[in-house]
Amino acid sequence: MWGLQSALLSPALALLLVSLYDLSAAGVGGVLAVYNASGFVASLVVPALADRRRDYLGPMLVAGLLTLLLALLLALSSSLGVAVVALVVLGGPAGVGVSLLYAHLRHSGASRVDIVDTRAIFSFAWVAGPPLASLVISGFGARALLLVIAAVSVLNVATTAAMMSRRARAARRGDDPPAPLDEGRAMRRSAVALVVSAFVVLQATNSAAVSVMTLFVTRRLDLDVVWAGVALSVAAALEIPALLLIGRLGTRFSDIALIASGCVAGAAYYSLMAAVHGPWLLVSGQALNAWFVAAVAGVGLSLFQRVIPRPGVASGLYANTRRLGAIGSGPVLALGSATSLGYSFVFVACAALTALALLVLGSAAALD
Incomplete structure (x- = not known):
């Protein structure tokens, strides 16, 4: 609800x-x-x-x-x-x-x-x-x-x-309240700052990709606008089983490892979108997008709650990475309309930014 x-x-x-x-x-x-x-x-x-x-x-x-x-x-x-x-x-x-x-x-x-x-x-x-x-x-x-x-x-x-x-x-x-699970320890502040920065970048790529999809489909691929809706709907539908699967994998792999897999899938998705020429690859590529979003949205929230000792601050800070990412997507969209690649450049930039965010997350893990 x-x-x-x-x-x-x-x-x-x-x-x-x-x-x-x-x-x-x-x-x-x-x-x-x-x-x-x-x-x-x-x-x-x-x-x-x-x-x-x-x-x-x-x-x-x-x-x-x-x-x-x-x-x-x-x-x-x-x-x-x-x-x-x-x-x-x-x-x-x-x-x-x-x-x-x-x-x-x-x-x-x-x-x-x-x-x-x-x-x-x-x-x-x-x-x-x-x-x-x-x-x-x-x-x-x-x-x-x-x-x-x-x-x-x-x-x-x-x-x-x-x-x-x-x-x-x-x-x-007189029942004792449930004790919060201890699934990890707090990160250093410098490492937390790197994690937050990486997630702002990842949220910005997702926001930019969603925002540009309709224009990309109609003006770059010369397809009917309905294909943009189909692509976004398929991504949203696949996101649910992806979240359920990645949650189970969390018992075997670390948060950072799962988010890294999402970053790899995200970079691959954005690279694919920059080169796509038809509707079927556009739609089938949404499986990669769903895994990327599941890692950022599901495991990302879990990571924030694990490395920041206060649950409220952790959840609120994670929510604000999405807001900041939406703001940060603006320059990416503006650059896309100003280059010779057109709207494809948005996806090229998103692929590069996702790779950068992966490096930043790796640096945070190293500091920890």
Whole structure:
């Protein structure tokens, strides 16, 4: 449900701003910038406070309530000013709910396999969320989607409250809380800085590749736009079994080794896309992309929680590598349109950046 809440709101937010407030493209970009800035700060502050209290369910409950209030305000208000304030004050902290969920799992003793399996469920929600959002908007309008998001947030509040009630009953019985699993030790700060830098680069390549896919398919390959949707859908579908498999492999191989395999697959995928000329190789190559995303999304989160001793900070910091990566993808996309290779250059650059990130991860492992 937390994944569905995110998958309904995030892809449709730009469309909601245009439909409800008649914003221009520049206006949408400005609003999304301040909204994402609020989310960036909240992802650092709220999980850190939760770490101090060693309680992640309480802030999760608040995040669900803030989402409910945000959805209702956007649905009922016609004022752009109210919408912007709501997105910054309510939306930023509300978006921390998913990070808190992963932190709660880790704090409660969840293993690496549990974390990666949960991430696979989150991916499944993202496969279902955007089409559902499109169906609701096309059939009932933009405000109807906000009501659906509000309903999902109510379910998130209810499930979180149920977990809090279960914890309270266990405390009254005198049951000992589950001990967090000790699956590793904290890295040096210099090594952690290298890991974070490498993941920002890896997230940037993924963001750039997804963003350019439609233009690459239509203008570089001269194919119908439907092939871009097919390629992205195949990648998303394959990501789920890839996450489940890589989670099991985590019992036999280290996080760094699995992420390294993902980097190799990612570099191979980007190199293949730079040379592809037809639809079938475009689609079949998504298997490499799925393994790359599974390593970065699933094992990456597990790695952050292992090398950073505070679960909340670890999950929040990992979430922010995605935000920073999305920002960093901008120059890569801009360079692609300015070179003779055109959109193929984006994939060439992504292959080189993925190889660089692999070297940085190796350096972090050496420092540790």
